[in-house]
Amino acid sequence: MxxxxxxxxxxxxKQSLFDQGYLDHEQFNQLEELQxxxxxxxxxxxxxxxxxxxxxxxxxxxxxxxxSPIDFNKLDSYMHQFRGSSSSIGAKKVKAECxxxxxxxxxxxxxxx
Amino acid sequence: xxxxxxxxxxxxxxxGDVSSQQQPPADSVVADEVHVxxxxxxxxxxxxxxxxxxxxxxxxxxxxxxxxxxQFLGLDGEEKKASSIGAFDSLKIKVDLIITDxxxxxxxxxxxxxxxxxxxxxxxxxxxxxxxxxxxxxxDRCLEEGAExxxxxxxKPSDVARLRGYMATSEPSVRVNKRKQRESCESCxxxxxxxxxxxxxxxxxxxxxxxxxxxxxxxxxxxxPSSPSPSPSPPMSQSVSAPCSPSLSEE
Numbered sequence: 001m002x003x004x005x006x007x008x009x010x011x012x013x014k015q016s017l018f019d020q021g022y023l024d025h026e027q028f029n030q031l032e033e034l035q036x037x038x039x040x041x042x043x044x045x046x047x048x049x050x051x052x053x054x055x056x057x058x059x060x061x062x063x064x065x066x067x068s069p070i071d072f073n074k075l076d077s078y079m080h081q082f083r084g085s086s087s088s089i090g091a092k093k094v095k096a097e098c099x100x101x102x103x104x105x106x107x108x109x110x111x112x113x
Numbered sequence: 114x115x116x117x118x119x120x121x122x123x124x125x126x127x128x129g130d131v132s133s134q135q136q137p138p139a140d141s142v143v144a145d146e147v148h149v150x151x152x153x154x155x156x157x158x159x160x161x162x163x164x165x166x167x168x169x170x171x172x173x174x175x176x177x178x179x180x181x182x183x184q185f186l187g188l189d190g191e192e193k194k195a196s197s198i199g200a201f202d203s204l205k206i207k208v209d210l211i212i213t214d215x216x217x218x219x220x221x222x223x224x225x226x227x228x229x230x231x232x233x234x235x236x237x238x239x240x241x242x243x244x245x246x247x248x249x250x251x252x253d254r255c256l257e258e259g260a261e262x263x264x265x266x267x268x269k270p271s272d273v274a275r276l277r278g279y280m281a282t283s284e285p286s287v288r289v290n291k292r293k294q295r296e297s298c299e300s301c302x303x304x305x306x307x308x309x310x311x312x313x314x315x316x317x318x319x320x321x322x323x324x325x326x327x328x329x330x331x332x333x334x335x336x337x338p339s340s341p342s343p344s345p346s347p348p349m350s351q352s353v354s355a356p357c358s359p360s361l362s363e364e
Contacts, residue, residue: 034164084245085157
């Protein structure tokens with residue numbers, strides 16, 4: 001019954017992510033619905049792309065933050081991208097953080113406080 | 114939505130197939146004949162929109178930039194020659210709908226929209242804009258420029274289901290004649306052949322002899338036989354691309 005167990009574990013994890021607000025229920029479900037026999041790995045592919053893309057963006061953001069003075073427009077642009085992809089995946093919390101980050105950018109607030 | 118619902122889907126059959134004048138009634142347009150061009154600079158969004166569209170049995174071409182989209186459509190500067198040598202025709206492109214992201218580098222979705230609507234050969238293709246930002250001024254600007262709809266991301270299956278309605282055509286493709294005429298003479302104003310093909314098209318047959326170069330703003334004599342353009346006043350909108358630093362200059 002390993003497989004069932006794994007499925008249950010995944011389901012539990014997923015629900016927990018929904019409950020904690022990390023993952024948007026509706027959006028993620030829609031992605032899952034796009035997966036079918038013809039595209040059995042769709043969700044995995046998209047999420048993998050997202051992680052890769054996010055890593056790249058986070059790296060760019062870190063570099064941008066190290067510059068002095070901070071180029072807020074550039075930062076804002078990175079955050080716009082990050083927020084967009086997070087939204088498509090249903091990464092709710094990340095999306096919210098991106099929005100907040102962007103507010104700071106627009107205010108020229110490099111400290112984020 | 115700005116349009117009053119009826120959109121003449123342009124079937125650009127490069128072989129100049131005269132029979133395409135007799136468009137099938139809207140409800141018999143077969144889904145898998147329909148070709149959608151999707152434009153988005155985000156890899157993730159491209160993947161998602163492609164899947165969404167393919168799930169609706171559309172044939173999909175996805176490009177990653179406005180520049181690529183313009184190239185695909187033959188609007189990348191080559192269009193000046195298009196009418197004389199039929200370059201666009203030879204590309205054998207048939208696009209029934211274009212769905213594009215708004216915020217893209219270099220050529221934004223808005224720029225793309227303007228170019229398409231400014232092209233005498235392509236302006237009938239319905240264009241839908243997507244954006245993660247729900248900015249009223251942005252939405253208005255796009256609708257005024259002729260976009261069929263403005264979808265706030267993330268795109269949902271219900272949004273894609275709506276696209277169907279923009280592609281339905283209940284009118285024969287009058288444009289075929291215009292295009293054929295243009296092949297022989299650059300600025301044709303007479304569409305006597307066109308007006309005979311349609312009974313539901315009532316507006317004047319004179320085509321604004323818009324120069325094929327879509328880089329210039331549309332001369333706005335709205336004499337298109339299809340549904341009237343949403344903006345009665347000339348949308349000689351700013352030739353500057355709509356700013357895409359989201360909301361920074363729009364609020």
